[in-house]
Amino acid sequence: MIAKDFIDKDEFAHKYNEDHARSYYHKHRKSWSSRLSDWREQGMARKALNYVGESKNILDLPCGAGRFWPLLTEKKDRSIIAADSSVDMIKIATEHCPKEMRPQIKLLHTSAYNINLADSSVDTIFCMRLLHHIGDAEKRRKILDEFYRVTRKSVLVSLWVDGNFKARRRYKHDQARDLKNPHRLRNRFIFKREEIEKEFSQAGFSIATHYDFLPGYSMWRLYVLQK
Ligand SMILES: C[S@@+](CC[C@H](N)C(=O)[O-])C[C@H]1O[C@@H](n2cnc3c(N)ncnc32)[C@H](O)[C@@H]1O
Numbered sequence: 540m541i542a543k544d545f546i547d548k549d550e551f552a553h554k555y556n557e558d559h560a561r562s563y564y565h566k567h568r569k570s571w572s573s574r575l576s577d578w579r580e581q582g583m584a585r586k587a588l589n590y591v592g593e594s595k596n597i598l599d600l601p602c603g604a605g606r607f608w609p610l611l612t613e614k615k616d617r618s619i620i621a622a623d624s625s626v627d628m629i630k631i632a633t634e635h636c637p638k639e640m641r642p643q644i645k646l647l648h649t650s651a652y653n654i655n656l657a658d659s660s661v662d663t664i665f666c667m668r669l670l671h672h673i674g675d676a677e678k679r680r681k682i683l684d685e686f687y688r689v690t691r692k693s694v695l696v697s698l699w700v701d702g703n704f705k706a707r708r709r710y711k712h713d714q715a716r717d718l719k720n721p722h723r724l725r726n727r728f729i730f731k732r733e734e735i736e737k738e739f740s741q742a743g744f745s746i747a748t749h750y751d752f753l754p755g756y757s758m759w760r761l762y763v764l765q766k
Pocket residue numbers: 547548549552555600601602603604605606607622623624625628649650651652666667668669
């Protein structure tokens with residue numbers, strides 16, 4: 540049983556209640572286009588995992604609805620710490636987790652700002668679809684510092700970058716929405732590639748490689764960072 544104790548949360552993170560968790564579980568499965576996109580993301584993650592080589596223990600943070608557990612548990616000698624700041628997301632993920640994967644997965648209710656694990660306690664941190672929600676550079680630095688403390692070797696992190704068709708379209712769209720409603724809360728952000736890469740190196744990481752979802756078109760990029 541996971542305690543619902545106090546945890547650092549951003550505005551956007553409050554939406555991950557039980558209803559949202561259930562719809563998030565189905566989101567990547569419901570249409571052919573979402574299944575295609577999930578397939579592509581899983582492929583990028585597989586390449587990145589192969590790139591970093593042997594990782595006996597991986598922190599999946601945030602694990603969300605456990606979308607990547609089948610991939611992460613493919614290697615039977617690997618253990619996964621599946622962590623999220625939403626108890627409801629963890630609950631939905633475990634409800635859908637196939638029995639055979641369970642022995643490899645330990646659950647952890649924690650925040651990326653303050654990871655409840657010792658220094659250098661995992662080989663790799665696997666962080667999909669979190670950083671594009673964090674618009675504040677100081678907050679990103681706090682998360683990256685925690686990643687640096689907790690990983691022994693590498694971090695795989697996905698986020699939105701500029702320099703592609705979707706980013707240009709999104710900038711225009713965001714500008715129009717800001718004009719209509721200057722006080723609206725934004726909960727997804729596109730990063731300038733050189734700026735985010737500078738943030739990675741300021742936190743002590745080197746960039747080993749990256750994978751683009753669809754080069755020139757899509758905003759999604761998965762970075763492989765090394766300590
Ligand atoms: C868009 S989902 C991504 C989940 C999963 N990585 C995936 O790609 O399917 C974002 C997740 O981040 C979690 N989250 C938000 N803020 C967090 C924080 N500060 N620490 C840990 N998890 C957080 C939410 O609860 C949610 O499960």
